[in-house]
Amino acid sequence: MSEAADMTTMKAIVVREFGPLGTAKLEDMPVPEPKDGEVRIRVAAVAANFVDTLVMEGKYQFLPERPFSPGKLPVGTVDAVGAGVTRFSPGDRLLTMAEHGGYAEFVCVPESQCFRLPDGLSFDDAASVSLAYDTAWVTLTDRARLAAGDTVLVLGATGAVGLAAIQLAKAKGARVLAGVTSPQKTDIVRQAGADEIVDLSVPDLRNGLREQVHALTGGAGADIVLDPLGGDFFDAALRAVAWRGRLVVIGFASGRIPEVKANYLLLKNIEVSGVQVSDYRKRMPELMNECFEDIFALCVAGRIRPAPVQAYPLADYARALEDLLGRKVTGRAILHP
Structure with missing residues (x-):
């Protein structure tokens, strides 16, 4: 926290106009006052996420009014509470469901959108978990209806959500196939618990992905596919879904938004659904409490x-x-305000 102005100002990254990385600047801003039902936390850590770049560029589906500070799901310590707050007190360690505001020294969040951190979990680990593990949990548990014994194909397995999905699926008794685009990254998915590797760099991805999955499943295919990539990866993975299987769309990191021919879903009795975890935070806070x-x-x-x-x-x-986009980060990029 800045010592200037006796804690009336704080440092924050401020988006005044949407634009490329670097457009938003570090500024002195007033420390926010918690409204009724809100807690104010002193931010200890917040993850830098791909979605933050979309928000700052004005390309995300939910955009806050400007000026604002980006940064989802910051963690920290309560330092003030608004009227009517009953669950938390100053000094409590929390993970927040803030959709923005985390790239700052302080942020105010509704009490209902906060979760107490266990003593055994550090702020950095909590920030590392946020957005990745809750996305993977909702995808596997609610959208894909994961059951012990299912075979789960995770595309983009070396990304934050992919690695989280591998670990969660294994913890729930699934067999996990990890889709990777580089043979050099197989170690990290093996360490996360992946049972088998699916090479997404094969020349004929459309046929090659299905051939690999069928070889690993006795021709049955994957019961569940998690797809944060879209594009050609989605097209190929759809052909590798088992009868009554479920493919869940998480994002389109490869760039192209794919399309589905509905007759294919009918013929194979398969499902394609999507997950936007921000909606779960707003609409189903009870489920998110169970999740965390x-x-x-x-x-x-x-x-x-x-x-x-x-x-x-x-x-x-x-x-x-930039390091995140350039794949220079192993694990999670975390900001310390």
Whole structure:
């Protein structure tokens, strides 16, 4: 926290106009006052995520009014509470469901959108878990209806959500096939618990992906496919879904938004659905509470391991995001305000 102005101002990354990385600047801003039902936390850590770049460029489906500070799901310590707050007090350690505002020293969040951190979970590990593990949990549990014994194909398996999905699926008794685009990255998915590797760099992806999955499943295909990539990867993976299988769309990191011919779904009795975890936070807070209770318990028990952290000061937010986009980060890029 800045010592200037006796804690009336704070440092924050501020988006005044949408634009490329570096457009938003580090500024002095007033420390926000918690409204009725809100808690104010002193931010200890916040993950730098791909979605932050979309928000800052004005390309995301949900855009806050400008000026604003980006940064989803910051973690920290309560330092003030608004009227009517009953669940939390100053000094409590929390993970917040803030959709923006995390790239700052302080942020105010509704009490209903906060979760108490267990003593055994550090702020960095909590920030590493956020957005990745809750996305993977909702995808597997609610959208894909994961059951023990299912075979799960995770595309983009070396990304934050992919690695989270591998660990969560294994913790729930699934067999996991990890789709990777580089043979050099097989170690990290093996360490996360992947049972088998699917090479996404094969020349004939359309046929090659299905051939690999069928070879690993006795010709049955994958019961569940998680797809954060879209494009040609989606097209190929759809052909590798088992009868009554479920493919869940998480994003389109490869760039192209694919299309589905509905007759194919009918012929194979398969489902294609999507997940936008921000909607779950707004519409189903009870389910999100169950989600984080489960994730935190698995972390403390050592059954899942948060990704390693590469820390950056708040002023270096653009470098953190550039390193993330350039695949220079192993694990999670974390900002320390």
